Amino acid sequence: MSRSTSVALPAQPVAPAQAARSSEGDTNTTSLFECRGIDVSFGGLKALSDVSVRVDEGEIVGMIGPNGAGKTTLFNVISGFLVANSGKVLLDGRDLTGLLPYERARLGLGRTFQQALLYRDLSVLENLLIASHRHTRRGLFSNGLRLGAAAREEREALERARATMDVVDLTPYWEKKAGALSYGTLRMLELACMLVQAPRFVLLDEPASGIAQRETEALGPLLRRIREQMQTTILIIEHDIPMVSGLSDRMYAMDLGKVIAEGAPAQVLAHPEVVASYLGRPETVGLEESPKPARRRPAPRRTAGAPRGGGSPT
Amino acid sequence: MSAGVEALRVPRQVSGARPVGKLFGIAAAAVAVTAFAIPALTGSYWTYVFTYFLVYAMIGLSLVLLTGYVGQISLMGATLVGLGAFTSAAVEVHWGWPFWAAALSAGLITLPFSLLIGFPALRLRGLYLAIATLAFAKLIEELVFKGWPWLTGGFSGMQVHRPHMLIPFESDARYFWLVLGVFCAVLAFTYNFSRSRVGRAMRATRENELAAQAMGINIVKYKMLAFFLSGVVAGLAGALQIHLSKAGSFEAYRFYLSFLIFVMVVIGGVRSMWGALLGGVFLILQTELLRGVEFLTRFTDIAFGVGLIWVVLSNPEGLAGYLRDQWAWVKEKPRWRALVAVAFVAFDIGTMWLLVHFGGQKGAG
Amino acid sequence: MLYLNLAIIGMTEGAVYALLGLGLILIYRSTGVLNFSQAAMAMCSAYVAWQITTSAPWLTVWGALAITIAFGALMGAGLYYLIFSRLRDSPPVARLIASVGVAFILPALVRVVWSGQSERGLHLPFQFGSGVVKFSSIALQVQKLGLIAVTVGCGIGLHQWMKRSVTGTALRAVAQNRMAAQMAGVPERRISAAAWAIGGAMAALAGALYVPLAYLDPNMMIPFLPKAFAAALLGGLVNLPMGLVGGLALGAVESVFRGMHGSLPRLAETVGALGIVAFLLIRIERFFVSEHELKAIEQ
Numbered sequence: 001m002s003r004s005t006s007v008a009l010p011a012q013p014v015a016p017a018q019a020a021r022s023s024e025g026d027t028n029t030t031s032l033f034e035c036r037g038i039d040v041s042f043g044g045l046k047a048l049s050d051v052s053v054r055v056d057e058g059e060i061v062g063m064i065g066p067n068g069a070g071k072t073t074l075f076n077v078i079s080g081f082l083v084a085n086s087g088k089v090l091l092d093g094r095d096l097t098g099l100l101p102y103e104r105a106r107l108g109l110g111r112t113f114q115q116a117l118l119y120r121d122l123s124v125l126e127n128l129l130i131a132s133h134r135h136t137r138r139g140l141f142s143n144g145l146r147l148g149a150a151a152r153e154e155r156e157a158l159e160r161a162r163a164t165m166d167v168v169d170l171t172p173y174w175e176k177k178a179g180a181l182s183y184g185t186l187r188m189l190e191l192a193c194m195l196v197q198a199p200r201f202v203l204l205d206e207p208a209s210g211i212a213q214r215e216t217e218a219l220g221p222l223l224r225r226i227r228e229q230m231q232t233t234i235l236i237i238e239h240d241i242p243m244v245s246g247l248s249d250r251m252y253a254m255d256l257g258k259v260i261a262e263g264a265p266a267q268v269l270a271h272p273e274v275v276a277s278y279l280g281r282p283e284t285v286g287l288e289e290s291p292k293p294a295r296r297r298p299a300p301r302r303t304a305g306a307p308r309g310g311g312s313p314t
Numbered sequence: 315m316s317a318g319v320e321a322l323r324v325p326r327q328v329s330g331a332r333p334v335g336k337l338f339g340i341a342a343a344a345v346a347v348t349a350f351a352i353p354a355l356t357g358s359y360w361t362y363v364f365t366y367f368l369v370y371a372m373i374g375l376s377l378v379l380l381t382g383y384v385g386q387i388s389l390m391g392a393t394l395v396g397l398g399a400f401t402s403a404a405v406e407v408h409w410g411w412p413f414w415a416a417a418l419s420a421g422l423i424t425l426p427f428s429l430l431i432g433f434p435a436l437r438l439r440g441l442y443l444a445i446a447t448l449a450f451a452k453l454i455e456e457l458v459f460k461g462w463p464w465l466t467g468g469f470s471g472m473q474v475h476r477p478h479m480l481i482p483f484e485s486d487a488r489y490f491w492l493v494l495g496v497f498c499a500v501l502a503f504t505y506n507f508s509r510s511r512v513g514r515a516m517r518a519t520r521e522n523e524l525a526a527q528a529m530g531i532n533i534v535k536y537k538m539l540a541f542f543l544s545g546v547v548a549g550l551a552g553a554l555q556i557h558l559s560k561a562g563s564f565e566a567y568r569f570y571l572s573f574l575i576f577v578m579v580v581i582g583g584v585r586s587m588w589g590a591l592l593g594g595v596f597l598i599l600q601t602e603l604l605r606g607v608e609f610l611t612r613f614t615d616i617a618f619g620v621g622l623i624w625v626v627l628s629n630p631e632g633l634a635g636y637l638r639d640q641w642a643w644v645k646e647k648p649r650w651r652a653l654v655a656v657a658f659v660a661f662d663i664g665t666m667w668l669l670v671h672f673g674g675q676k677g678a679g
Numbered sequence: 680m681l682y683l684n685l686a687i688i689g690m691t692e693g694a695v696y697a698l699l700g701l702g703l704i705l706i707y708r709s710t711g712v713l714n715f716s717q718a719a720m721a722m723c724s725a726y727v728a729w730q731i732t733t734s735a736p737w738l739t740v741w742g743a744l745a746i747t748i749a750f751g752a753l754m755g756a757g758l759y760y761l762i763f764s765r766l767r768d769s770p771p772v773a774r775l776i777a778s779v780g781v782a783f784i785l786p787a788l789v790r791v792v793w794s795g796q797s798e799r800g801l802h803l804p805f806q807f808g809s810g811v812v813k814f815s816s817i818a819l820q821v822q823k824l825g826l827i828a829v830t831v832g833c834g835i836g837l838h839q840w841m842k843r844s845v846t847g848t849a850l851r852a853v854a855q856n857r858m859a860a861q862m863a864g865v866p867e868r869r870i871s872a873a874a875w876a877i878g879g880a881m882a883a884l885a886g887a888l889y890v891p892l893a894y895l896d897p898n899m900m901i902p903f904l905p906k907a908f909a910a911a912l913l914g915g916l917v918n919l920p921m922g923l924v925g926g927l928a929l930g931a932v933e934s935v936f937r938g939m940h941g942s943l944p945r946l947a948e949t950v951g952a953l954g955i956v957a958f959l960l961i962r963i964e965r966f967f968v969s970e971h972e973l974k975a976i977e978q
Contacts, residue, residue, distance in 0.1 A: 102530035117525040119518060129511070130518045134530040136511045140539060143510035144503040154510055387772060434960055439977065441713045441771050442916075442959050445908050449955035452905055456949045569901075573779060580776055615787035622780030626773045627765060 032057040032233050033201045038077055038087035040070075040257075047073045048084070048257045053235070055201070060227060060234045062248030062265065064241060066277055069254040071237045075203050079111045080104045091201060102134060110199025110232075112190045112207065120179030124170055124189055127178050128161040131193035164196040167229055168222065184211040195230060204236040208243055216240060220247045245269060253277070341658040348662050349494060353487030356669040361486045365558055367598045368490075368497045372551040374579045374590030375504065380544035381576075382585040383508065384537050385520035386435055387444040390451035391548055391575045394424050396567030397454070398549025399556035400465045403472035408464070413477030413557070417496075420553035424545030427454070432541040436534060451572060459564035471563025474556055493554050500547060504587050516540060574618075581621040583634025592633040596621070685938040686931035691823045693910075693930015694830035695889045699903055700910030700922040701834055702881035705841075706755075707916045709850045709874035711976045712763055712774040716781035717882055717907060718900035720758075723785050724751040724879075725886030726793055729895055747887045748880045755879020756872045763875070764868055767857075771977050786897035826888055827927070833881065834923030841919065850874055855972050909951035915964025917976070929954065 033055040040048040048070045055061045065071050076082035078089055080101040089096045096104055105111075119127055136157055142150040165171045168188050173181065178189060187207060194202065204223075208216045220243055226232055238244035245251065245265035253261040253268050255277035261268045268274055353361045373395055380388050398420035405411040405419055431450050435443050459466050466472065476484045483489045507513055518526040519533045526533055556562045574597070582593025600614050629635045644650045699717050706714045714720075728747040731738065738746070758781060766774045841847035849870045852860040861867050886900065906929055913925025929951055936947035964973060 101528070105530070117522075117528055119521040119525065121521055122517060126514060126517070130514050130526075130531075131529065133511055133515055133518070138511065140507055140512050140543075143512050144507040146506045150510060157511070385772075387775070434956070437962070438959055441775055441977070444713065444775060445912065445955060446959050448905055448908070449952040449959075452952040453949055453956070456945065456952070461945065573783075577779065577783065613787065613791075615783045616791075619780040619782070619784030619787070622783065623762060623777050626769065626777045626780070627762075630769075630773060 031055060033091055033235070035074075035078060035089045036087055038074065038089070039085045040073055040077060040082065041085055046257055048077070051087070051254070051257070051259055053252055053259070055233055055235050057233055058227065058231070059249045060223065060236065060247055062244040062251040063235065063237045063254065064239070064244060064251065064268075064274070065254035065260075068256075069277070070257040071254055072205060073257075074254075075111070075205055075237065078203060079109065105197060105199070106134060108198075108200035110194045110197060110202040112194050112202075112204055118178045118186070118189060118193070121177055123175050123177055124165070124181070124192075125161055125174045127189060128164060128192055128196045129157055132157055132160060132196045135197055160196055160198070164192050167195065167226060168192045184215045187211055195226065195232070198230065199232060201233045202235070204234060204238075206237055206239060208238060208240045216243055219243065223247060241269070341655045341662070344659050344662045348666050350491070351666070352669065353490050355666055358486040360669060361490050362558070363598060363602060365486070365490045365493050367594050368493050369551055369555045369558060370575075370578070370597060371591050371594035372497055372500060372554070373548060373575050374582065374593050375500065375587055376544045376548035376551065377575055377579045378584060378587055378590045379504070379547060380540050381579070382583075382587075382589065383513070383516045383520065384540040385440070386537065386540065387440055388431075388447045388544070389444055389569075389572050389576060390431070390447040390454075392567045392569070392571035393451040393454050394427065394545050394548035395552035395555065395571070396459065396466075396562075396564060397423055397427065398552030399562055399567070400459075400467075400472060400552075400564075401549070402553035403467075403474045403556055403562070404465050406474055407472060413479055413483075417550060417553040421546040421549040424549040425542060428541040428545035429538075432538050435541070436537060448569070451569065455564065455568065459567065466564050469563065471561055471565075472556070473561045476557055476560065489558065493558070496550070496554065500550070501587065508587065512536075512539075577618045577622055579632075580625055581618070581632050583632030583636075585631050586634040586638075588637075589632055589634035592637075596633070681938065682935050685934045687827075688823065689930040689932070689934020689937075690827050690927045691930065692933070693927040694826050695885050695903060695926075696906045696910045696929055697830050697834060697923045697926025698881050698885035698888075699900075699907035700914075700926045701837055701919060702878035702885075703907055703911040704914055704916055704919055704922045705837065705874055705881070706878040707911070708976060709854050710759070710763060710767075710774075710871045711771055711854075712766075712778055713771070713916075714878065715775065715778040715904065716758075716785060717878070718904040719782045719785035720751065720754060720879055720882040721886035721889070721903070722897060722900040723754065723789060723886070724748075724883035725890040725899070726789055726895060728883075728887040728890060730793070744887055748883045751879040751881075751883020751886075752876040753879070755875040755877070755882070758879070759872045759875035760868075764871065789897045829884075829888070830927070831923065833884070834919060837877070837881075838919040838923075846870065846873060855975050857975070905955070906951045909954045909958075912955055912958040912963065915958070915962075915967045917964055917973075918967040921967070925954075 031054045034053070036052045038048050038051040039046070051070070051074055053061075053063075053074070063071055063074075073082065077084045077087075078096075080096065080099055080103075091104070091107055091109055094107065096107070096109070099107070101111075119130065122130070136153050138147075138150040138153050141147075143154075162171075165174060168191055170185070170188055170192055173185060178186065181189060187210075191204075191207065207223075208219055211219075223234060223236070224247070227234060236244060236248070245268075248265055250263065251261075251265045251268040252259055253271065253274040255273070260273045260277065261271040352364050373391060376394070377388065377391050380386050401423040402413075402416035402420040406413070406416045411419070427450075431447060434446060438446055460468075476482070476489055477492065478484070481488075483492050508516075515526070515531045515536050516539075518529070518531055519536050523533055578593035578597045579590055580593075581596055582591065583589025600617055625632045629639070631638070641654075644654055699721060702720075703714055703717050706712055706717075724747050727750045728743060731743045731746055735743070762777055762781070763774060766777055841851065849860070849865045850873070852863070852865055853867050853870050857867060885903075889900075907926070909929055910926035911922045913928070914921030932950050933947040936950060937944045
């Protein structure tokens with residue numbers, strides 16, 4: 001994947017813990033991300049059953065499924081907000097079990113910021129810079145005295161923020177307070193705050209929800225641009241089927257906590273179980289057989305004086 | 315398609331920085347020159363007043379660091395100032411320490427107290443914290459100020475001499491320069507770190523604690539850092555203050571002063587260090603201008619009260635916020651910017667002229 | 680027995696703490712304002728009381744008292760309408776700051792209006808009878824007992840009113856969920872103003888009852904403010920009966936300390952402060968209202 005020359009982004013955050021490469025050769029060694037056999041139960045309710053997902057480096061993988069299928073639960077497990085009952089999550093061969101969300105972020109796992117994580121009274125730029133807090137190190141004294149290392153770190157952070165804004169087209173808004181942004185732009189900011197940490201693997205949870213059609217159409221190309229310019233691998237949950245199927249290299253479909261289909265978008269969409277999960281089966285929906293066309297009854301004779309409307313067969 | 319970043323002048327510094335054009339470089343230089351020239355231009359009374367202003371601005375800065383930067387309300391500022399003042403006096407008078415050591419210890423003595431108030435502060439919501447600081451102030455006042463004459467000289471207070479370090483700083487002029495130097499150093503330090511990740515982390519903590527935590531910002535660390543910094547600056551200011559007036563008793567460091575500082579900073583703009591400066595200006599102007607006219611002195615407090623309510627009702631960021639908003643409007647219009655720069659310089663020269671001509675006499679015209 | 684005597688004498692001052700504290704609690708609970716001007720309001724009313732009895736000596740004591748209380752109520756409501764009603768959506772700090780502003784303005788106004796008056800409030804014989812009541816070896820002035828009785832009465836009355844009356848319930852509704860209350864047709868502004876009016880009336884009562892015991896001075900009530908906070912904090916700033924108890928208890932304890940030997944008298948002043956710290960640290964408000972309501976108050 002060639003880098004566009006217009007953007008200079010460090011491929012890695014400034015002080016990450018390098019992911020330890022697994023030396024296992026048995027499973028798919030090229031996959032950047034993998035989760036195997038994830039089980040999650042909430043009391044008696046089984047939210048996820050034996051879910052396994054694989055994403056190779058540089059792919060964009062889509063995940064669809066009706067509400068309640070467990071997609072967001074899976075994301076919560078992957079990002080570390082939820083502990084699974086069993087199963088493993090591997091990033092670059094490294095087992096993420098037990099790591100806290102920001103520790104996973106440091107290893108290169110990105111998840112879009114929900115709006116609750118943005119600072120409404122601070123500017124877009126400042127939000128971005130705060131988002132990269134964990135990737136800088138200098139403390140009070142080096143910064144207070146503006147020692148060389150601190151100044152350099154500041155410049156780098158600023159550069160990263162500028163480049164990220166550029167990719168996401170947020171630059172015109174750099175000064176605006178986050179609270180003053182339109183909803184669509186706010187979603188872009190969420191995206192940007194995640195990207196400024198230069199994650200290698202990114203979870204996007206319904207990025208197109210709630211934004212206007214015009215902006216949705218721009219989302220696909222934007223995500224592809226992100227993949228190319230920032231060398232980011234993407235796993236995306238979406239309900240906008242045309243958008244996600246046009247965007248993804250591969251897709252997964254889930255229903256009732258299980259993966260029910262996997263493969264190329266066209267394949268997955270045509271899969272009968274996938275269709276059934278969205279539209280239901282005829283038996284369950286209450287249609288016994290195909291409905292007959294209604295027969296027309298002759299219109300009743302009208303008394304004199306009634307208006308003759310069109311369509312009364314005589 | 316993205317707009318060219320160059321065209322939008324994303325600034326080198328962040329967090330509210332405005333690009334400094336050439337005109338403003340000149341204006342700033344003019345102000346700096348005036349500041350340094352004050353003792354040369356005017357009599358000792360006004361030099362004293364300006365020194366006083368600097369000390370109060372520094373005290374205000376300590377409150378900005380705590381309340382403005384991390385949102386922890388403190389109504390015990392005066393207590394920390396007093397602790398610093400008395401400590402510097404006590405070590406000089408009883409142990410003969412030189413000024414620089416006394417000032418240093420004044421700053422450091424506040425650390426255990428900041429710790430003491432800092433940890434409960436983590437558990438308390440905003441308003442309850444305000445009450446807690448009041449209670450702490452009262453406790454320290456009773457137990458330390460009144461109860462430890464060695465430190466505070468009891469009811470008669472402590473007397474100190476102006477510092478003598480290599481060269482004497484006895485005169486008002488020399489002392490002014492000393493205070494100006496310290497003040498500028500503290501201001502520069504604050505300016506630097508507040509624009510860095512440390513400052514941003516503090517702001518994040520103030521704005522949305524949960525979000526900051528989720529992002530891996532250690533809010534305990536940054537809150538405590540703010541408490542310590544605030545305390546040290548307050549203590550240092552206290553040392554400078556007592557050496558300015560050459561004497562002080564605990565009467566000077568009671569509630570009223572804490573509230574005064576609070577008022578001053580809120581009116582100036584609690585979130586910005588310039589707010590501390592503006593608040594100091596407001597305070598000094600008040601007291602100096604109204605002092606000359608007997609009838610008006612009773613209105614000082616009314617002015618403070620009204621100022622507070624104005625701030626709360628119209629612009630929570632006080633004068634600094636108001637100016638910042640105006641500046642946001644002005645900065646896109648080059649003619650207006652030039653006008654403002656010129657006005658700045660004119661004001662500066664005007665003040666210098668006033669100082670030269672009337673400064674020799676005591677009191678306001 | 681000496682201590683008991685001291686304690687009860689102390690409760691006279693404690694009554695003032697309690698009255699101020701009750702006002703604080705009411706105002707905080709219903710409008711989320713930590714009213715730093717409560718003491719100043721009391722002081723204003725005290726001056727008004729003095730003025731009334733001086734200019735209109737033909738008024739009975741009770742008449743003067745009634746007018747003073749009415750003034751206090753008007754002042755409270757006025758302050759609310761003028762200032763605090765606009766701060767309903769501001770952060771709680773802003774409301775605190777505004778009350779500090781008022782605390783600055785009121786004494787200055789008093790100084791302007793009554794320039795240079797400094798009198799003993801001899802014209803305010805709010806007598807509950809002269810003479811002394813004796814319980815075994817304790818001799819209590821009826822005057823002081825009366826003060827304490829009035830305070831207790833107020834505290835209990837207020838608490839019952841909050842619980843039982845329509846307005847009181849409306850107040851609590853507004854405190855818990857402003858929007859829901861509005862949608863249910865509660866006239867939120869008027870109710871909040873009523874709370875402030877009562878708070879102001881409490882302050883007026885405190886001022887008027889205290890003045891006979893002290894010099895009239897714009898700063899006379901300021902030392903009471905931290906103690907009033909301590910009293911209110913025993914109730915977590917939200918519970919009226921505990922605020923009442925807190926005030927009386929604080930007065931009693933302080934008085935006992937003062938009567939002791941050695942260096943203890945000096946510690947009398949610290950008791951209130953220590954109490955504040957203790958109550959805050961254990962977050963005593965949790966025991967009185969739900970977390971939900973606490974959050975609602977702050978908004």
